Amino acid sequence: MPLDPRMRDSIATTLTDIACEAGDILRRHHGGDCAHVIKPDGTPSSVADIASEKLIFDALRQRYPTIPIVSEESTHDLPPADLFFLVDPLDGTRDFLAGNPDYSVNICLIEGNRPVASAVAGPGIGRVWGAGATAFEAVIHRGRPTTRNAIRVRKVPEDGLVALVSRRHGDTETEACLAGLPIGQRRGVASALKFCLIASGEADIYVRCGPTMEWDTAAGDHVLTTAGGCVIVSSGREITYGHYGIFYRNGPFAALGDPSYTGRLGLPDRGPSLNTVRQGSAAQTTPRV
Structure with missing residues (x-):
């Protein structure tokens, strides 16, 4: 049975609390000489990533012991379930270092192939966002969310549109997409904060x-x-999740207010969209590469 709106909002509130606690750990490591290694895929992993992930895992397992967790650092090769968490304990590690x-700290509960509750904490800017059946944001004070206020695109x-662009990941295809739109301003922002700034009505598009x-x-x-926006792939459909057979990779997408x-x-369009295959089928039809 799908989670009802009240349960989704309750979970979102809990996830924002957890994300802020994890963010407090990250904040203590930020701005110093944070020890890190380079993973086989060329991305960094720091002691801050690991410490944040441990706190998140401990909190989620205490509150939701039957729901598996797929996380960037330690459980990225775990297959999804009908209900599972997707976690990035430190999104934007290069910028953090x-x-x-x-x-940011990203925690999301997936039901089927779409999110139903989530939290994004930005400890470096003192803000946290969450969503269950409703979307909200709050100021972070002493590692905790304050009053949660509803947000809308x-x-x-x-x-013209305010386009949020990655500080470190520009590419010609993204530029071609933006070139056909009435862009009035570009603003460089790292991590999943881009989605949240659009949700709060501070920007309009992220490609x-x-x-x-x-x-x-x-x-x-x-x-x-x-909050009233959308995230779509090349087919024009909404992005979906749980694609274990392609290592949880996304294809091209656009986030729009x-x-x-x-x-x-x-x-x-790179052939059949990576994000229109329903959860479970990718593992059966897409070869591991």
Whole structure:
């Protein structure tokens, strides 16, 4: 039976508490010489990632002991279930290590192939977002959320869209998508905070054609979608999750505050969309590479 709206909101509240606690750990490591290694895929993993993940795992297992956790650091090869968590204990590790405050903690509960509750904490900027059946944000004070306030996407400003772009991951395909839109301003922001700033009505669009993973996007996707926006793939359909057979990779996507722009994007089509295969089928039909 699907989770009802009250349960989803309750879980989202709990996830924001956990994300803020994990974020407090990250904040203590931020700005110093944080020990790290480079993983086989070329991305860094720091002692902050590991400490944050441990806190999240301990908290989730205490509160939801039967729900499996797929996380970037230690359980990225675990298959999904009908109900499972997607976790990125430190999204934006490179920026974090460079002293940039735009890093985040992402926690998301997936039911079937779509999010139903999530939290994105930005400890470096003192803000946290969450969504169950409703979307909200709060100021972080002493490692805890304060009053949770409802959020909603905005109407597109008359002087054009505000596009959020990755600080470190620009590519020609993304530029081609943005070139066909009335962009009035570009703003560099790291991590899943981009989804949340659109959800809070501070920006309008984020396009990403380069590689990302499901734990990078799921929590922010749910915040934005619940606030009235959308996250779509090249087919024009919403992005989906649980694609174990392709290592939880995303294809090109666009996060929009105004869904009416979905037909004007021109996202690259790389064959059958990575994100239109329902959970479970990818593991059966997509070879591991």
